[in-house]
Amino acid sequence: MRAVVILFALLIAVLVLKAVQVAGRVEQLSGSPAPVADDQQLGAAVARLNEQFHRQWQAENVQVVDSVDDFSVLRRLSLAMFGTVPSLEDIRAFEHDDQPNRIDRWVVRMLQDSRYSDYFSERLARSLVGVEEGPFIVFRRDRMTAWLAQQLHKDASWSQMTKELIAAEGLWTDRPAANFITVARMEDEGLNVNKLAGRTVRTFLGQRIDCAQCHDHPFDPAWKQADFEGLAAFYCQASLSPGGVTDYKSGEDKQEVVYKVVDPGAETGRVVPSAVPFHPEWLPADGGLRHRLAAWVTHKDNRRFERAIANRVWGFMLGKPLHEPVDDLPHPVDGETDALDILGQEFRARGDRLSVLIRMIAMSDVFRLSSESSADDEETYTKQVQAWSVFPLVRLRPEQVIGSLFQAGHVRSIDQNSNPFVRVTKFGNENDFLNEYGDLGDDELLQQVGTIPQALLRMNGRFTAEQSKVDGFSAPAQILSFSPDNAALIDNCYLACLCRHPAVDERAYFLNLLESTTEAAAEKRQANPEAPAASPESKPTRTRAQVVEDLVWTLYNSPEFSWNH
Amino acid sequence: MHLNPTRRQVLQFLSACGVSLALPAMTARAAARRRDERPKSLITLWMNGGMSQLETWDPHPGTKSGGEVRDIATTNKDVRISELLPQMAEQLHSCMLIRSLTSKEGDHERGAAFVKTGYRPEPTLKYPTLGAIAAHELPNSELEIPQYVTLAPDRIVPEGGYLGNQFDAFRVFQPGMGLSNLKSYVSPERQADRLQGLNVVSRQFEQRRQFGAKRTLHQNTLDRALEMMSSEQLKAFELDSETSGVKAAYGDTSFGRGCLVARRLVEVGVRSIEVTLPGFDTHVANHSGHVTNCKILDPAIATLIQELRDRELLDSTIVLCISEFGRTPGINPAAGRDHWPNWFSCMIAGGGFRENTVIGSTPTDVFEGKKADGKLILPAEPVLVPELYATIMATMGIDFRKEILTPIGRPIRFADALPSAYLLKNP
Numbered sequence: 004m005r006a007v008v009i010l011f012a013l014l015i016a017v018l019v020l021k022a023v024q025v026a027g028r029v030e031q032l033s034g035s036p037a038p039v040a041d042d043q044q045l046g047a048a049v050a051r052l053n054e055q056f057h058r059q060w061q062a063e064n065v066q067v068v069d070s071v072d073d074f075s076v077l078r079r080l081s082l083a084m085f086g087t088v089p090s091l092e093d094i095r096a097f098e099h100d101d102q103p104n105r106i107d108r109w110v111v112r113m114l115q116d117s118r119y120s121d122y123f124s125e126r127l128a129r130s131l132v133g134v135e136e137g138p139f140i141v142f143r144r145d146r147m148t149a150w151l152a153q154q155l156h157k158d159a160s161w162s163q164m165t166k167e168l169i170a171a172e173g174l175w176t177d178r179p180a181a182n183f184i185t186v187a188r189m190e191d192e193g194l195n196v197n198k199l200a201g202r203t204v205r206t207f208l209g210q211r212i213d214c215a216q217c218h219d220h221p222f223d224p225a226w227k228q229a230d231f232e233g234l235a236a237f238y239c240q241a242s243l244s245p246g247g248v249t250d251y252k253s254g255e256d257k258q259e260v261v262y263k264v265v266d267p268g269a270e271t272g273r274v275v276p277s278a279v280p281f282h283p284e285w286l287p288a289d290g291g292l293r294h295r296l297a298a299w300v301t302h303k304d305n306r307r308f309e310r311a312i313a314n315r316v317w318g319f320m321l322g323k324p325l326h327e328p329v330d331d332l333p334h335p336v337d338g339e340t341d342a343l344d345i346l347g348q349e350f351r352a353r354g355d356r357l358s359v360l361i362r363m364i365a366m367s368d369v370f371r372l373s374s375e376s377s378a379d380d381e382e383t384y385t386k387q388v389q390a391w392s393v394f395p396l397v398r399l400r401p402e403q404v405i406g407s408l409f410q411a412g413h414v415r416s417i418d419q420n421s422n423p424f425v426r427v428t429k430f431g432n433e434n435d436f437l438n439e440y441g442d443l444g445d446d447e448l449l450q451q452v453g454t455i456p457q458a459l460l461r462m463n464g465r466f467t468a469e470q471s472k473v474d475g476f477s478a479p480a481q482i483l484s485f486s487p488d489n490a491a492l493i494d495n496c497y498l499a500c501l502c503r504h505p506a507v508d509e510r511a512y513f514l515n516l517l518e519s520t521t522e523a524a525a526e527k528r529q530a531n532p533e534a535p536a537a538s539p540e541s542k543p544t545r546t547r548a549q550v551v552e553d554l555v556w557t558l559y560n561s562p563e564f565s566w567n568h
Numbered sequence: 569m570h571l572n573p574t575r576r577q578v579l580q581f582l583s584a585c586g587v588s589l590a591l592p593a594m595t596a597r598a599a600a601r602r603r604d605e606r607p608k609s610l611i612t613l614w615m616n617g618g619m620s621q622l623e624t625w626d627p628h629p630g631t632k633s634g635g636e637v638r639d640i641a642t643t644n645k646d647v648r649i650s651e652l653l654p655q656m657a658e659q660l661h662s663c664m665l666i667r668s669l670t671s672k673e674g675d676h677e678r679g680a681a682f683v684k685t686g687y688r689p690e691p692t693l694k695y696p697t698l699g700a701i702a703a704h705e706l707p708n709s710e711l712e713i714p715q716y717v718t719l720a721p722d723r724i725v726p727e728g729g730y731l732g733n734q735f736d737a738f739r740v741f742q743p744g745m746g747l748s749n750l751k752s753y754v755s756p757e758r759q760a761d762r763l764q765g766l767n768v769v770s771r772q773f774e775q776r777r778q779f780g781a782k783r784t785l786h787q788n789t790l791d792r793a794l795e796m797m798s799s800e801q802l803k804a805f806e807l808d809s810e811t812s813g814v815k816a817a818y819g820d821t822s823f824g825r826g827c828l829v830a831r832r833l834v835e836v837g838v839r840s841i842e843v844t845l846p847g848f849d850t851h852v853a854n855h856s857g858h859v860t861n862c863k864i865l866d867p868a869i870a871t872l873i874q875e876l877r878d879r880e881l882l883d884s885t886i887v888l889c890i891s892e893f894g895r896t897p898g899i900n901p902a903a904g905r906d907h908w909p910n911w912f913s914c915m916i917a918g919g920g921f922r923e924n925t926v927i928g929s930t931p932t933d934v935f936e937g938k939k940a941d942g943k944l945i946l947p948a949e950p951v952l953v954p955e956l957y958a959t960i961m962a963t964m965g966i967d968f969r970k971e972i973l974t975p976i977g978r979p980i981r982f983a984d985a986l987p988s989a990y991l992l993k994n995p
Contacts, residue, residue, distance in 0.1 A: 133691075135677055190675055190907070201691055211692050211976075222977075328692075328976055375776035384779040396780040439749075441736065451733045452785040455714060458793035459749040468753050512768045516761075544757070553758060557765040562786040563773045 035100040036108040045107070045359070048349040049366045055342050056369055060392050066378065067392040070371040073097070075568075076106055078502035080365055082399065082567055083320045084110075085118040087406035090416040091478065091499045110365045114358050117156065117419050123357070124151035125402075126319055130206045130330070131168065131183055134442060138188040141243060143175050150179030161312055161355045162301035165207055169297035174247035181248045184241055194243060196262065200235035205330040207300050209311025225334060226280070233278030236262035237296040250291050306335040309347025309355070316360040317346070320370065322397030322567045369394075374568040397567045398453060404565055405436040405466065411500045411559070412470030414478045436466050453565065461560055471555040473548040483551050489517040496551065500558035513554055520547045606884035608919055608964045609834045610702055612842045613827070613869060615861075615891035616722045617849030618679070618912075620905055621930070622895065623858035624650050625913035626667045632933045633897035635905075636855045644924045652862035655870035656915075661924045662873055662882065663917040664991070666956070668928020668947035671893055671909035676849070679892030679909060685729065686957040687984055693976055696729035697737075698957050699840030701982050704731050705966045708837045712799035714738035717833055718842040719826035730974040734785075737842060744807040744825035750797055763794075804832040817871040824868040831875055834885050839964075848891060851904040865889075873917050886919030886960060898935040910937040911947040914956075920963050922993050927951060951988070958983035959991050 060067050077097055081089040089097070097109065113119055128148045137144060154164050164180075171181040187198040201213040212226045216235075220226035239262035240250045251260045263272030277292055279285070285302035287295050301308055310332055318324030325343055326332050335344070346360055353359045364370055374394040378384035387393040399407065409429050410417055417429055439460050461467055473480045478499050486492035493513045497505045505513070517523070524543045528534065545553075558564060627650045628634040639648040642660035649657055649665075656663075673679040678689050685695035696704070703716035718737035728735025740747060752759040774781040781787075796802070807815060807828060818824035826843035833841050845865055850857035869889060876882040894912025895905035911930045917923075928949040938944055961968040961983055968983035 198691075205691070213690060213692055330692075331976060374780060376778075376780065377776065378779060381779050388780075393780075396777065396784055398784065441733070452783075453789045454733055454736060455789055455793045455796060456738055456749070458789045459797070462790075462793065463749040463752055463797075506772050509768055509772055512765065516765075545761075549758065553754075553762050553765060556762050557769055560762075560766055560790075561769040561773060562781060562784060563769065566784055566786070568773075568777070 035102045035105075036112040038102070039104065039107055039111055043111075045349070045362055045366065048345075048359075049363055051349070052342060052345050052363060053368045055340075055345055056367075056391065060390060063386070063390050065386050065390040065392045066376075066383065068373045068376050068387070068394075070368070071373045071394070073105060074502050075373075076365075076371060077109070079320075079370065079567060080106075080110060080113060081502075082403055082407070083322075084113050084122065084361070085116070085406070086122040086400075086403050087118075087410040087417075088500070088502055090410055091414045091482075091495065092416055094498050094502060107362060107366055110362050114158070114361065117152075118416075120152040120155040123155055123319070124148045127151050127155075130315065131202075132186040137182075137186045138190075141175055141185040141188055142182055143179070144182065146176055146179040147182040155357065158356045158358050161350075161357055162308070165301050165308075166294075166297040169203060169207075169300065170291065170293040172248050172250065178247065184238075184248045185243065188243060194238065194241055196235040196238040196241075197231075199238045199241075200231060203296070203300065204234065207311060208305075208307040209314055209330050209332040210307065210334075211328075211331045229278075230280035232262075232264055232275045233280065234296070236275050236277035237292045239277075240292050250293065303351065306344065306347065307332070309351055310335060310343040312357070313343045313346035313350060313360055316357060317343075317364055320361065320364045321395060323395045325391070394568065398451060399565050399567055401437050401440045401442055402433060403567075404440065404461075405433050407564065408436075408466055408470050408559060409433070411555075412478050413476075414481050414499070432466060432469075436460075436464075439464070461565065467556060467559050471552050471559060473551055479551050479555050480548075483548060489514055492517065492551065493554070496554050496558060500555060501561070501563050513550075516545070516550045516553075517547065519543050520545050520550055522547050606881070607706065607708075607837070607839070608884050608886060609838065610699065610840045610886045610888065610919070610960065610964065611827075611830045611834065611872070612699065612840070613865075613887065613889040614684075614722075614842055614844045615848050615865075615889065616680075616844050616846040617676070617891070618893045618895055618907055619848045619861075619891040620850065620854060620858055620895035621667065621911070621913040622650075622897065622905070623652060623855065624862065625653075625665050625915055626930055627651075628897075628930075628932050633899075633935065634932075635899055637858075644926070647926050650858075650862070652858060653866045655866045659870050659873045659917070662877065663915055664922045664925040664927065665913060665915055666927045666951050666991075667911070667913045667930055668950045669890075669912050669914055669953060669956070670946060670950045671912070671953060674893060674907040674909045676892060676907075679907070683890060683892050683953055686954040693974055693978070693980070694727060694729040695980070696731045696735060697727060698960060699737060699842055700728040700731055700735040701961065701966060702840040702964060704728070704735050705970075705982075706839050706964065708839060711801065711837055712795050713801045713804065713833075713836070713838070714796075715838060716840045717838055718844070719743040719829055720822045720844050720846075721842070722844050722846055730972065730980065734789075737840075740805065740826075740829070743822060743829045743843070744805070747802065747805050750802065752797070801836050804836045804838070805829055807832075814871075814875075817867060819864060819867045819871075821864045821868070823864050824871075827868040827872045831872060831879075831881075834876070834881060835879075850895065851900065851906055852902040854895065854899065854903060854905040857904075869915075876918060882918040883920065884918075886921065886963065887917040888914060888960070889916075890914040896935070897933065908937070910945065911950075916991075919960075920993050921959075921991055927991070951991075952985055954983055954985035955988050956991070958985045959987040962987040963992065 074094070077089050077094070081087060097105070102108070125148055128144065128151055132144060132147055167180040168183040171178055171184055173181055175181045175185045184194065184199065187195045187202070189195045197216050201216065204210050204212050212220060212231050214220055215226045215228050215231035218228055240252065240260045242249055242251050262275045262277070264275050265272040279299050282305070285305060286299045290298070299305070311330070314324045314326055314332060315329055318329050346363060349363060350356070350359050369391050372392065372394040374396050376384055376387055376393045378387060384393070388395060409432055413425065415421070417425055440457055470477070471479060473483055479496070482492060482495040482499065486495050490510065493505055493510055497503060521543045622628055622633065622635060623637050627637050627639040627648070629638045638651045640651045640654060640657050642649055642657040644660045647660060647665065649660065671679060671682055673682045673688065681689040684697040686698065687695040699716050708715060716735065716737045717740060719740050720743055721737070721739050721741070727733070754762070770787065803809070807825060810828060815828065818828045823843060823845040830841045830843050845861060847857065847861050869887070873882065873887060876885050876887070891912065893907055893909040896908040899905060928947050928951060930947045931945065934945060936945070958968040966982065968981070968987060970982050971979040972982070973979050
């Protein structure tokens with residue numbers, strides 16, 4: 004009995020602590036984010052970026068669309084940085100923030116939120132190690148993403164992270180960056196240096212030279228087969244042992260480990276020395292092969308390095324990279340500076356932290372452009388899309404769809420402070436949904452349309468049914484209970500699902516439905532008992548709760564919900 | 569008076585009267601078509617995990633690599649197959665066995681990607697599967713259900729690759745047990761209201777996004793999903809109208825039901841169907857693993873071929889039984905066999921491919937894939953997967969040489985080889 008009492012007391016104590024914690028957090032959220040320190044201001048850098056686009060638009064004579072309101076920007080930011088639409092709680096706090104530089108202050112706060120580091124680490128991991136299960140035992144994707152999240156949370160330097168990834172040594176569990184190497188283990192072959200070379204160039208330099216593994220690049224005379232082989236040779240000393248990733252310095256015969264390529268039909272392999280395809284002067288003279296490669300890749304003058312990450316982060320933020328495919332950038336041209344260079348230079352000048360890229364993009368004019376266009380013909384619209392003078396319409400990623408469904412089904416933000424039950428349910432829902440909806444794999448920035456099974460899942464799947472239900476503490480139930488009138492009810496549903504207020508005709512349509520419910524009819528009868536009874540045909544059949552559920556279902560299935568716009 | 573008309577005669581008669589016994593996807597006339605008058609369909613039976621050639625189509629009993637399995641005579645007097653496939657032994661006169669498929673991919677994901685697409689996987693481009701190419705090239709405008717269906721799929725989903733995810737296979741996780749997400753969870757009246765509300769909200773979105781919204785295909789996809797929800801053709805996924813005898817013949821298993829649904833989908837005009845049988849990754853206890861799996865495979869595949877023949881659909885349907893690779897001639901200490909891409913087998917029936925034939929042979933008691941000088945050891949008469957796929961495409965009426973400009977700007981051909989007339993009945 005005593006044990007039960009103690010347990011009960013402990014439970015109460017935990018609940019009280021949790022309540023205090025949540026209350027504290029709500030207070031913190033409801034306040035405005037603090038001003039950004041003077042030495043962290045990016046105004047001049049953003050102005051440079053904007054100027055570049057305005058010059059381009061003028062030169063190409065393209066129509067530039069209007070800007071959107073801050074609510075739309077908040078939705079875009081939340082989708083890009085948290086993978087969900089903003090919660091009604093956050094929207095209301097944002098709405099009441101009337102201090103200057105609202106967007107930048109909110110971005111800075113979002114960068115400190117673990118939802119950002121968790122979500123961005125998952126997206127970065129795709130380019131670093133793909134989405135495959137990877138080799139058994141020696142590859143731990145979860146450790147890799149946790150390490151990336153940690154680095155992002157402390158706003159670590161990207162070049163430092165890159166060096167750790169390329170030159171990682173140790174156990175894949177103890178030194179998570181080593182998973183970048185171990186994922187390239189092939190059954191019966193050991194580490195596949197070709198896979199590592201291809202991935203290094205694609206991820207860190209934003210270029211594709213994979214086909215040069217077997218022959219000179221067919222479309223780009225700059226990439227020769229020898230370039231690929233020379234880069235692959237930097238990984239030839241890496242090996243896997245029970246102690247993790249190590250670098251063999253010498254083989255069994257005490258000879259230095261060298262990289263050999265066996266040509267088709269050849270009896271023996273030829274030795275290929277490690278070599279870089281350009282600017283060998285950036286390569287340090289000393290150090291292990293992988294350390295030297297890492298130093299060359301991240302060298303301060305290597306424009307490809309900064310352009311690659313700028314293009315990828317642009318893709319994360321807008322759903323579409325500046326150059327497509329994301330890892331097939333053109334060679335940088337001496338004396339020419341484009342938007343990627345500007346982003347890259349400002350990023351380098353500020354300690355090459357991803358947060359700088361995110362803030363610059365979030366504050367740029369392009370990020371604020373509307374996706375609405377008054378173009379009269381398809382050609383004009385295409386020109387606008389190509390010149391980034393209209394915001395691109397991009398299908399939400401699968402985890403953004405379920406993340407948004409789940410967030411819109413709750414009034415409060417779902418984060419690390421949420422009730423454990425809510426978090427566990429979210430995790431389970433996400434996995435089940437992704438299994439059914441499908442994942443984009445490594446090609447996450449490839450533009451795709453939706454499929455019929457996805458439309459069926461959104462319309463008839465259990466996830467939509469659960470999140471639109473007026474039940475317990477769900478957002479539809481709370482909105483129904485606490486909205487002072489029908490107009491506010493519709494407004495809250497729109498904000499929770501689409502992060503905007505309804506248009507006039509939308510409000511009128513749903514108001515009409517809410518005024519034709521059984522409850523509305525009962526109220527009218529009560530107010531005017533003498534009025535003649537309605538005919539059976541015109542008698543309302545829907546309850547208010549059903550109309551709210553139908554409204555939320557409608558918003559979940561609208562194109563606006565499943566597209567970034 | 570002729571009182572014993574063939575099924576074809578009955579169908580022709582009913583068709584002339586405007587009546588069709590087939591499920592209502594094709595027009596009555598199209599449904600009545602038989603043999604090679606009918607557009608071809610492809611049923612791929614995917615043996616997931618890597619089926620052992622030695623325990624199935626290519627046994628080597630009495631040898632060191634042969635293991636415990638014995639062989640049995642078949643309806644092809646020159647060919648013996650594993651004792652684990654007794655019903656298929658009775659169908660072998662309708663089939664072609666290829667015992668000499670070769671691959672270089674010994675990893676499940678890479679092997680499956682290669683055998684499903686005919687291209688070795690590469691990091692910068694995803695190739696479409698053979699089924700996706702068929703759906704892309706041979707659209708059936710009468711069809712209200714998907715053109716490409718995968719039944720009881722494994723984790724590796726057949727994909728549209730560079731053709732776009734609209735050509736991904738439609739997944740049915742539990743064949744014959746109902747489809748998920750095809751029924752609205754509210755009354756028809758409420759559903760109608762919801763769709764009306766959706767029109768209001770969609771109109772608002774599309775108002776100033778005329779061209780952008782059109783490119784999303786959102787409305788188009790939604791309309792097709794709604795059309796599918798109310799389609800009579802969905803009955804092809806149900807087995808209620810099948811007799812208990814037929815269902816028992818296929819086997820009361822997910823794979824058996826999948827094969828039966830596959831036959832029904834062919835009847836309504838679906839062009840490519842894949843049915844998966846998992847459990848072939850027998851690194852441990854290979855023999856007992858294959859005993860278990862062949863008990864599922866044998867009745868299902870034999871009944872499928874028999875039924876297609878009875879319904880005069882075998883000439884227009886290619887049945888391909890294949891896996892990502894074979895298994896090692898050597899038996900490991902856990903009594904298992906490991907991955908072996910050097911040579912493996914597949915079975916093809918129908919669709920104009922040769923019958924009563926075996927192509928290729930494999931060496932006995934060779935346990936290494938390479939010679940001492942590093943050169944690969946190949947089976948006799950090796951057949952390349954791309955060559956097989958080019959032949960299937962040509963047979964189905966697909967231009968295997970067609971080039972598609974992929975999203976990375978590279979033009980790629982559907983098939984990376986030329987067809988082999990040697991594989992066909994009437995080249």
